[in-house]
Amino acid sequence: MRQQTPLRWLLALGVALAAPMSAKAEDACRALAELRINDVQNLSAVPVAARDDLPAFCSLRGTIRPAISFEIRLPEDWNGGFYMAGCGGLCGQLLSDAPGFVNAMNHGLRRGYAAATMDGGHWGTSSVDGRWALHNRLAEVDWGHRAVRETAKLAQTVITQYYDATPSPRIFAGCSTGGRQANMLALRDPDLFDGILNGAPALDYTGLVATWMASVVQANTDSDGARILGPQEAELIGAHVLDQCDAADGLEDGLISDPDACRIDWTALACSEGRNAPCLSPAQIDTVTAWTETGAVNSAGDQLYPATVPLGSEPFWGLWLTGFAQGGGALVPVFNQQFLQFMAFREDPGETFSSMDFDFDTHPAELEFMGRIYNATDADLSGFAEAGGRMITWHGLADAIVPHGYTVDYFTRLRETHGAALDDVNRLFLIPGMDHCGIQPGPGITSAGFDPLGAMEDWLATGTAPDTLMTTRPATEDAAEWSRPVCAWPQRAVHDGSGDWREAASFTCSE
Ligand SMILES: [Ca+2]
Numbered sequence: 001m002r003q004q005t006p007l008r009w010l011l012a013l014g015v016a017l018a019a020p021m022s023a024k025a026e027d028a029c030r031a032l033a034e035l036r037i038n039d040v041q042n043l044s045a046v047p048v049a050a051r052d053d054l055p056a057f058c059s060l061r062g063t064i065r066p067a068i069s070f071e072i073r074l075p076e077d078w079n080g081g082f083y084m085a086g087c088g089g090l091c092g093q094l095l096s097d098a099p100g101f102v103n104a105m106n107h108g109l110r111r112g113y114a115a116a117t118m119d120g121g122h123w124g125t126s127s128v129d130g131r132w133a134l135h136n137r138l139a140e141v142d143w144g145h146r147a148v149r150e151t152a153k154l155a156q157t158v159i160t161q162y163y164d165a166t167p168s169p170r171i172f173a174g175c176s177t178g179g180r181q182a183n184m185l186a187l188r189d190p191d192l193f194d195g196i197l198n199g200a201p202a203l204d205y206t207g208l209v210a211t212w213m214a215s216v217v218q219a220n221t222d223s224d225g226a227r228i229l230g231p232q233e234a235e236l237i238g239a240h241v242l243d244q245c246d247a248a249d250g251l252e253d254g255l256i257s258d259p260d261a262c263r264i265d266w267t268a269l270a271c272s273e274g275r276n277a278p279c280l281s282p283a284q285i286d287t288v289t290a291w292t293e294t295g296a297v298n299s300a301g302d303q304l305y306p307a308t309v310p311l312g313s314e315p316f317w318g319l320w321l322t323g324f325a326q327g328g329g330a331l332v333p334v335f336n337q338q339f340l341q342f343m344a345f346r347e348d349p350g351e352t353f354s355s356m357d358f359d360f361d362t363h364p365a366e367l368e369f370m371g372r373i374y375n376a377t378d379a380d381l382s383g384f385a386e387a388g389g390r391m392i393t394w395h396g397l398a399d400a401i402v403p404h405g406y407t408v409d410y411f412t413r414l415r416e417t418h419g420a421a422l423d424d425v426n427r428l429f430l431i432p433g434m435d436h437c438g439i440q441p442g443p444g445i446t447s448a449g450f451d452p453l454g455a456m457e458d459w460l461a462t463g464t465a466p467d468t469l470m471t472t473r474p475a476t477e478d479a480a481e482w483s484r485p486v487c488a489w490p491q492r493a494v495h496d497g498s499g500d501w502r503e504a505a506s507f508t509c510s511e
Contacts, residue, residue, distance in 0.1 A: 019050035021058065025076045028162065029058030035161070039065040040154060048073075053110055060158060061094075066138065068147045070118040071096045072155045073109050074162050082159055082167035083108025083453075084152055084193075085117045086174020086181040088437070090338065091143060092124025092132065102175040102199060102437045102447050111453070114167060116155035120177075121147035128331055130338035134348050144373040145188060148172075148181045152192045168194070169460045173453065175199030175437040176402055179393070183376035186391055186426075190383035195456040198393040200402045200437050203410055204305070205374040206367035208402065210344040212305040213336035214358035215296035216321065219287050221356060228287045231318050231325040236278040237288055238314030240269055242443075245311055249432075251495040254443050256312030257432040258492065259397055260405075264292070264311065291321075298360040307405025313398040315442040316435040320401040332401055344370055379413035381425055390459050391426040392452050394469065394486075396434025398444060404430055411489060428489035429469045445471040450486070467509060468493075485509070 021029065025047070032045040043062040050056040058074040071094060085105040087095070096117060101107035105115035121142025122132040133140050152172070159167045172193045174182045179201025186196055202208050220228050229237075245262035246252050256262065266288055271279035280288065291309040298304060309321070323330035333355060341353045346369040349357075384391070393411075395404045411428050418425065429452075433444020440446075450471040459465055468485035475481040482502035487493050487509035499506025 019056055021047045021049070021056045021076045025056075025058065029060075029074070032058065032060050032158065032162065035158070037154065037157070039150075041065065054106060055109065055112065057109060058162070064147075064150045064154060066121075066142075067123070068118055068121040068142055068150060069094045069123070070116060070151045070154065071105075072114065072116045072158055073105065074114050074159065075109060075112055077112060078114060078163055079112030080165065080168060081108075081113045082156060082170040083111075083113035083115045084148075084155060084170075084172045085115070086148065086172065086178025087118065087120045087127070088176045088178055089127030089335065090124060090130050090133075090343075091120025091147075091177060092122055092127060092129055094119040100447050101173065101453065102439070103173075103178045107173070107453065108171065113171070114155070114159045114163075116151055118147050118151040128334045128338055130342035133342040134350065140343060140370065141373055145181070145184045148185060149189050149192065152185075152189070156192075169457070171195040171197065171453065171456060173197035173199075176202055177205075179203075179402075180205060180374070180376050182391070183393075186381055186384040186389060187376055187378050190381075190387040190389055194389065195460050196389065196391040197452045197456055198391055199452075200395050200399055200404075201376070201393065201407060202402050203375065204371070204377050204406060206344055206371040207305045207364075207375075208307075208406065209335060209339045210358070210367050211360070211364050212296045212307065213332050214340070214355050215304075215360070216291060216309070217333045217336050217355040218358070219290035220321070222283065227322065227330075228283050229317075229322050231322050232278055233280060233284055233288075234314050234317040234322045236269060236280070238317075240264070241311050241314060251501055253501045255433045256397070259311040262311050296360065298364070304360060304364055305406065306409040307403040309400050310398060310403050310405075312433065312443075313400035313403075313435075316398060316400050316440050319440060320436065335401075343374075346370060377410065379410060379417050381414065381418065381422075385418070385421070385425045389425065390456065390465070392429065392456055392459070392466070392469075393426060394429040394431060394450075394452055396431050396436060396438060396444070398433050398442065399436040401436045408489070423465060423488070427465055429486045430489055430492070431469075431471060431486050445473055449473055470504060
């Protein structure tokens, strides 16, 4: 190992010492704390030296009344743009230094954007804590749409004042609840952003988190309150699904690229005389059938939400659905219960309400009042189109908490509204094998494997919409790197039948 000489240490120290903002910029930064803006209070402005891969920036924190905590980061070496990140789940924390790009403002700061984020308008112990919403309509409206809008407006005012220039381009990025926020901006505030990156959007929040998740929880709960499918069954089911569905998309590559085209005969996994564990009991077959085929239905058999748990999402079930062998995970039951108790209904039933109490005949209609505050389901982007807005929507095809079925249904409706003109406003990319927001590593691409911000920058600069998003899976101990285009829906990447499947050039877009 090479020895660290004192000179090398000094040089390293010298770089660190050279990293702070200039004195002039530090003064301008501290002056921001003296801004007087309606409904904005508790301002603090702190110069922050460059560190790791972040540039030096001015951090402005504060609160928009009543309780929207925000941070705006203003780099000294500014690229002229504005980047704002949404928040995930029920939000509740100011995650200024969240890693990656999903709901992380540093993803923009790193590229020279002035960046902003907020906490959704309340404090919570985690993003699945809903207690703040108990009998608190204003906080629910803030989480529903006001926190993003007010923070975006404030940030643009501050940026314009600080740099004496209006920011361009203005880009919003969010995933999950952040994707809902993204679509909400396009629908309600179409002038606030030029480009919107919309990941795995939870568009019909009440339909998804109340109705559909209640169906998922009830189908997996036995009469003693215990889980029917656990991590062991998830592994068994996942191996069987991969075996049955991998080649069904035309290419045996360990990825299920067309999960909706595959059908499974679950009885092949049934326990029987001579077949013992791992195998599925009749109750377990009922649960996996309900999850992947039946979905949320009322007693008349009517579909209440246009999505099911996608085939191929099993590698990620531990965190979302079944729990992990070592404990923990299974966030969907927590999320569903918190939402029903404190957020879903006009009058909160409170903490005595259980997911098992959800009635599929009566409760869906009772969700409509709060749905008008939360849901971003209007399939009409005319206002955004007229404002010249551009949106890239992306969704993993192995997302077991916000399944892609609703997003495809929504785009089908968008296409009915706008026809081919939709392609110039909003494009959808369905990413094979990807978990919710690309969080967990699995067979496909994670959030680190593609760059929707770069694609949006190109779209805004050239006026030409992207036909593909390039995805790359870095090499692992077991496998070489591979790259593949993801084609704009309704097209998908089709293998040419002969080329190396690890090479992007072996694929073309086709319906
Ligand atoms: Ca395949």
